[in-house]
Each structure stands twice: as structure tokens, then as C-alpha cells.
Amino acid sequence: MAKQYLTDQFLRNEGGNGKRVEIYDKHDIDPETQRLKRKGVKGLLVRITKAGNKYFYFNYWHNGKAKKYKIGDYPDIGISEAREIARKIKAQVNEGIDPQAEKNKRKQAPDPQTFKELAEEFTEKYLPTLREKTRKEYKRIIDTELTPKLGKYPIKDITPNQIISLLDAKAYGKKPAPVMANRIRARLSKIFNFAIDRRLIDSNPVEKVSKYKKTKQGKDVEQKRNRYYKPEEIQNLWEHFDNWSEPTGSVLKMLLITGQRKTETMQMKWDDIRGDVWTIPAELAKNKEEHLVPLSPMALEIIEEMRPITGETDYVFCSPKEDNAPMKWLTRARVTIQEKSKVSDFRPHDLRRTVATYMAKLGVDRTVLGKILNHKSLAGDDQVTAIYDRHGYEDEKRQAMNRWSHKLKQILEEKETKIHKIG
Structure with a gap:
């Protein structure tokens, strides 16, 4: 054997x-x-x-x-x-x-669940976890855009082509609305993921349907977000991260320390950490290639603080609600921080953009920055360089991560200094 x-x-x-x-x-x-x-x-x-x-x-x-x-x-x-x-x-x-x-x-189950039945279960069990405004928008899309078109079909039989037809009608109809089509697509994907969690289906057909590009004319244009946080905002956000329950608080800190993607960070495993390097597996990385992330002392400190809490599980940021499963959402934290902090437009993804912005200000080379963020276009990778350069830049990445960690500590210590002076 x-x-x-x-x-x-x-x-x-x-x-x-x-x-x-x-x-x-x-x-x-x-x-x-x-x-x-x-x-x-x-x-x-x-x-x-x-x-x-x-x-x-x-x-x-x-x-x-x-x-x-x-x-x-x-x-x-x-x-x-x-x-x-x-x-x-x-x-x-x-x-x-x-x-x-x-x-x-x-x-051998006789009758597969229809989309209408799935939508009703989703509405009953998932929507109450959302804030009222988001809940109403989900309900509107389900009732007016999805159930009338898909309601009668068994969920196992719904194909990507059906979904494309539904979304095309919204994106390219009499009043073209590609942004709304993308929002409908996102809500539909969430519903199918809900079905996967309940073992009703094995895969999400929405994942095979591409997003729509925005129109250059008309009102249906979604502005590209370029938000990053200033030192005062970083200080304010960190205070809220500190006061949040685990593992959410540490996940948010890790996003600001490493600049990695939210989903990849929430699924960090203890087995993926070797010394001061975190390996994001190929199947989890957005570009489907293994990604090595050097961890600064600040990042390692966060991870070690999690060990007494989740060290007996597979995941560093293990879900407090599910047994041996990673965290899946930061929605509640995002909404609460928007409401209670001085950063009313807070989004977790902006932490990644903040890291990139400060690293650029610190003089980190654009290629190194792209390697850290695992962003091919920023790193300048083409088919040739991607083959010969895949495992390079480890020293440069580590130096850049340590440089940003030092700057972040300075920003956070500035607030402590101000507090002591006032006291």
C-alpha cells in the first residue's frame, strides 16, 4: 500500500x-x-x-x-x-x-428542491442575519428578479446558460443596467452557496458566469473605489479591531498587517505556516498559484495570540459557530464599525488597498508590491516571467513587509503618545 x-x-x-x-x-x-x-x-x-x-x-x-x-x-x-x-x-x-x-x-430522494423553496428557506434563515437595508434589497431581488424566472426549476437543474439569459436581460435590455446585473449575480451566488452549505447541491453554477463590464455612458456606472485610510483613521479602526471578539478582531488586524485577500486570510491554516512564511495553497489563491507570504514579527504575534484559542483546530481563525471550519463573513463587523467608528465608509477590502498605498509611499518597488499582493498585472508578470520568476523576490517581499510593519507600529504608537500627552 x-x-x-x-x-x-x-x-x-x-x-x-x-x-x-x-x-x-x-x-x-x-x-x-x-x-x-x-x-x-x-x-x-x-x-x-x-x-x-x-x-x-x-x-x-x-x-x-x-x-x-x-x-x-x-x-x-x-x-x-x-x-x-x-x-x-x-x-x-x-x-x-x-x-x-x-x-x-x-x-434516491424523489423530488429535488425548487429554487422557490430554496429562496424561501434562504429568506427565513439567512436574511435575518443582515442589517435591515441589506435585507430589504435581498428580498426585492429575490421576489422581483429571481423567483419569477427561476422559481419553478429544481435547483440541481439550473444551468449557467439559464443564469446568463436572466442576467443578460438586465444588463443589455431596453434600459441597460450591467451594475444591477452584477448585483443580482452576487445575490444569486450567495443563495447557491447557502444550498451548498446544506448539502443540497455540489457546485455553484453562478461561478461559471462572468461579471458584466460597466457602461461608459448613462447612470449605471459603478465608480472604481480608490479608498485608503489615513493615519488617524488607521488608529481609530485598530481601536475597534482591539475591542472586537475573536477571531474577528485578529482577522481584521491581519488584513491590515499583510495586505492579503479577505477570503484567503480567513481560511489560513496552522499547517500553512512554516517559520515566518505563510503559504496560501494554489486551490485557495485567486490566480490558482501557490503564494508565499513572509510574516513580519507583528503578524506572527497576532498568530501566536490565536494559538490558545484555535490551536486545537485546523484553522488559525476558526469559526466560533461551526466546528473546525474557517470564518466566512465579516459583515457584522463591517456594519458595526461603519456605524460606531469615525470611518463611516469602512470596508475590509480597503485595508488591502491601504497596505499597497503605504508600501508604495515607502518606496517598495512596483514588481515587489505586485508579488506581495499576488496581483499579476501589478507585478508585471507575463507568461514567460511567471514561469521563471514564480518563487523569486522572497527577500524583497520580507523586507517590504517588515518596512510596512514598522510604519504601522509608528502610526499606532503616535496615538498612544497623543493620549499620554493629553493625560
Whole structure:
């Protein structure tokens, strides 16, 4: 029985050599120290066919019988996602549940849920978590734009082409409204993600539908946001981050310290941190390429403060509501900070733009800045440089991150100095 700590690089390069093989996931041990570096999941395996196709399975025992649960195809499902699914299956087995039998029951369900039924459940369970203004806008879009067009269809049967047709009518109709089409698209995507969380469907058809470009003429134009925060605003925001419950407060601080994307940061795993480097896996990164983020002492301090709180889970910023799952939303924090701080237009994404702006002011080279933000166009990557330069600039990135960390500390200490002077 072949064993290997499964990685994207290994799976990409492994071809099966003309015969079917099964390779089990195992722990990664440092050969020099003999210490555990990364945890595999016992029972998880990848099957590689003669043709080179790869499928994830989970092996388990139930009532004295060996069973195999198919998780999905690689690379449609990445190794991190496969491990996460395998852990959930393992938890079911430990509770005496047969996951494969449950899966078969779902397949035999007589009537798939319609979009109208899904929308009603979404309205009942999700909308109450939103502020009133946002809730009303969701309800309006569901009642006037979505349910009349999609309501009668089973959610499993709704295709990207149906969605494109619905959105095109809004974007290119008698009164072209591409921005509103994008907003409808966003709300619809949220509803399908809600269905995925409840195991009603396996994938979100909206993800295969592109956003619409804004018109150059007319009122339906969404201005490109270029907001970044001044020192006084940073001080005010940090105070609110400090007073927020964990792990939300630390996530917001990490966004301002590292300048990384919100979703990638919220899904940071303990296994992804090695020394002072955080590795964002390819399947999680926006450009689908592994991204290395040097961590300043300020960032490492935040992470270590989380260890007593979430150290027994997989995620540094583990959800306080779900067992061993990452945080998914910062909506409540965003709304509250807008209402109670002096930064009434606060958005978490502006923290990323703030980091980029200050780094540029500090003289960080544009290419290095692009590498830090994992932004290809800013880094100047083309197809050639992307191949030969993928793992470069680590020293330059680390210097830039430390430079920004030092500047951020100065900004925060200036407020402390002012407070002491007044006192």
C-alpha cells in the first residue's frame, strides 16, 4: 500500500505509469528532526487510473465491513478541500453513521428542491442575519428578479446558460443596467452557496458566469473605489479591531498587517505556516498559484495570540459557530464599525488597498508590491516571467513587509503618545 503526503505538485506530476494505483495520504515527517511537519488524513487516498485521471476516496470501516466513499475528481477538488471533506466523513463514521449509505439516500430522494423553496428557506434563515437595508434589497431581488424566472426549476437543474439569459436581460435590455446585473449575480451566488452549505447541491453554477463590464455612458456606472485610510483613521479602526471578539478582531488586524485577500486570510491554516512564511495553497489563491507570504514579527504575534484559542483546530481563525471550519463573513463587523467608528465608509477590502498605498509611499518597488499582493498585472508578470520568476523576490517581499510593519507600529504608537500627552 503506497503512502505519500499528498501535495498539488505531487498530484500534478504523478501519471500512474500506465496502471491503476492508489496512494494514501500520510503525515509529512522532517527527515532531520523526525518531527511532524504536516498532517495527512488517515483513510484519504487518491486513485490514479491508467489514463492518468485522479479521484479522491476515503476508506473506512462500518459494521465490520471496509467501505470506500468517493469524494471527487482532482483538480476540480484540491487536496486541502479533499482533506477537509475526509475529516467530516471521518467524524460521521466516529458517530456510527455510514456516509456512503447516506449519500445513496440523497441520490434516491424523489423530488429535488425548487429554487422557490430554496429562496424561501434562504429568506427565513439567512436574511435575518443582515442589517435591515441589506435585507430589504435581498428580498426585492429575490421576489422581483429571481423567483419569477427561476422559481419553478429544481435547483440541481439550473444551468449557467439559464443564469446568463436572466442576467443578460438586465444588463443589455431596453434600459441597460450591467451594475444591477452584477448585483443580482452576487445575490444569486450567495443563495447557491447557502444550498451548498446544506448539502443540497455540489457546485455553484453562478461561478461559471462572468461579471458584466460597466457602461461608459448613462447612470449605471459603478465608480472604481480608490479608498485608503489615513493615519488617524488607521488608529481609530485598530481601536475597534482591539475591542472586537475573536477571531474577528485578529482577522481584521491581519488584513491590515499583510495586505492579503479577505477570503484567503480567513481560511489560513496552522499547517500553512512554516517559520515566518505563510503559504496560501494554489486551490485557495485567486490566480490558482501557490503564494508565499513572509510574516513580519507583528503578524506572527497576532498568530501566536490565536494559538490558545484555535490551536486545537485546523484553522488559525476558526469559526466560533461551526466546528473546525474557517470564518466566512465579516459583515457584522463591517456594519458595526461603519456605524460606531469615525470611518463611516469602512470596508475590509480597503485595508488591502491601504497596505499597497503605504508600501508604495515607502518606496517598495512596483514588481515587489505586485508579488506581495499576488496581483499579476501589478507585478508585471507575463507568461514567460511567471514561469521563471514564480518563487523569486522572497527577500524583497520580507523586507517590504517588515518596512510596512514598522510604519504601522509608528502610526499606532503616535496615538498612544497623543493620549499620554493629553493625560
